[in-house]
Amino acid sequence: MFLYRYGAAGRLAAGESPAAARILLSDPFSVPPERWELGRPVDLSAVPLAPPAHPGKIVGIGRNYREHAAELGNPMPPEPLLFLKAPTSLIGHGAAVILPPESERVEYEGEIAVVVGRRLQRASEEEARAGLFGVTCACDVTARDLQRKDATFARGKSFDTFCPLGPAIRLGPPDGPLTVVTRVNGEERQRGSTDEMEWGLVELLVYVSRMMTLLPGDLLLTGTPAGVGPLADGDRIEVEVGGVGILANPVRRWEGA
Numbered sequence: 001m002f003l004y005r006y007g008a009a010g011r012l013a014a015g016e017s018p019a020a021a022r023i024l025l026s027d028p029f030s031v032p033p034e035r036w037e038l039g040r041p042v043d044l045s046a047v048p049l050a051p052p053a054h055p056g057k058i059v060g061i062g063r064n065y066r067e068h069a070a071e072l073g074n075p076m077p078p079e080p081l082l083f084l085k086a087p088t089s090l091i092g093h094g095a096a097v098i099l100p101p102e103s104e105r106v107e108y109e110g111e112i113a114v115v116v117g118r119r120l121q122r123a124s125e126e127e128a129r130a131g132l133f134g135v136t137c138a139c140d141v142t143a144r145d146l147q148r149k150d151a152t153f154a155r156g157k158s159f160d161t162f163c164p165l166g167p168a169i170r171l172g173p174p175d176g177p178l179t180v181v182t183r184v185n186g187e188e189r190q191r192g193s194t195d196e197m198e199w200g201l202v203e204l205l206v207y208v209s210r211m212m213t214l215l216p217g218d219l220l221l222t223g224t225p226a227g228v229g230p231l232a233d234g235d236r237i238e239v240e241v242g243g244v245g246i247l248a249n250p251v252r253r254w255e256g257a
């Protein structure tokens with residue numbers, strides 16, 4: 001089952017595919033999916049999709065794949081490296097990533113995103129697994145030059161449009177390893193699997209919940225595999241998470257306003 005948000009208001013719908021979606025009448029975080037009340041069918045091929053989560057915070061993980069740490073000349077950290085990305089950077093499937101004039105090198109980072117389903121504070125592994133609402137595709141777009149220049153990642157990670165998310169949330173914890181593939185203009189640039197991660201999805205929720213309480217809707221970007229590279233005006237990025245979906249976004253240069 002997938003959870004979608006659509007239209008300017010970010011209305012909720014659920015179903016096995018965009019063509020088979022129906023309006024969701026229940027609160028997705030207080031009612032378990034098997035008891036969701038569904039209304040009329042809605043044709044999601046005809047309306048723009050919104051980011052499927054509305055997080056209070058986006059927690060990013062740096063260097064969760066050894067090969068990616070090495071390609072940027074960084075050592076593997078002894079524990080997960082956390083950063084925060086502004087929720088205002090979110091865009092949905094199909095919306096444009098805008099290259100800001102303040103950066104000369106904006107890069108894609110295809111990632112598996114975890115959506116939190118319940119309050120997690122110093123969670124046990126069991127609590128974290130139960131609190132994993134679902135997974136979706138994300139691109140952790142990064143102004144690499146500004147990230148390198150600054151002592152924190154805040155600026156380089158948080159420009160408007162720097163967090164494409166979607167197209168939908170696949171509900172529940174994954175039942176096996178997940179793959180993530182990034183393509184630019186149809187050409188494969190990155191390929192990774194949860195099997196290659198230094199810290200797994202549930203382990204990351206446990207870890208992050210020690211520092212900050214995670215709330216329903218919060219988003220965890222779980223790190224990018226090797227193969228990051230620059231984006232240019234006119235590019236099209238695709239991030240595919242196996243069994244979850246394909247997130248596609250065009251790239252445009254900033255044209256003022």
Ligand code: MG
Nearest residue numbers: 109140223224
């Ligand atoms: Mg990243």
